[in-house]
Amino acid sequence: MSKINKDMIILASFIELYCKHHHDNQDTVMEINKELMLCSECYDLLKYAVKRRRNCPKDPKPACKNCDTHCYGPKYQREIRQVMKYSGKQFVKKGRIDYLLHYFL
Numbered sequence: 001m002s003k004i005n006k007d008m009i010i011l012a013s014f015i016e017l018y019c020k021h022h023h024d025n026q027d028t029v030m031e032i033n034k035e036l037m038l039c040s041e042c043y044d045l046l047k048y049a050v051k052r053r054r055n056c057p058k059d060p061k062p063a064c065k066n067c068d069t070h071c072y073g074p075k076y077q078r079e080i081r082q083v084m085k086y087s088g089k090q091f092v093k094k095g096r097i098d099y100l101l102h103y104f105l
C-alpha cells in the first residue's frame, strides 16, 4: 500500500469516528478503496483532504503544524483540526497512539 493511502486510511478512520459521535445521517461512501460511514459534510472534508494530500509536494511529508505550506483553506483547516483533536484523544485512549504520528496535532 502506498504511503499516501496509508495516511488517508488513518485520516478516514479519524473522520469516521468524529462523524459517528457528532453528526447524524451517515451514508455508506467509498473513498480510498474503503467503505466508510460518513455524513455528506464529512465526506466532503475527506475528499478535500485526500486531494490535498495527493497534491502535497513534500516528501517526506512533515507534520502539518511544522509545514510552511498551509494548503488547507480556513474552513477545512478548522474542521480537520477539530476532527484530529477529538479522534486523536479517542485513539490514545484505545492505545492506538501510532495513529497520531505525522498528523495534525
Ligand SMILES: [Zn+2]
Binding pocket: 018, 019, 020, 022, 023, 024, 038, 039, 040, 041, 042, 043
Ligand atoms: Zn459528519
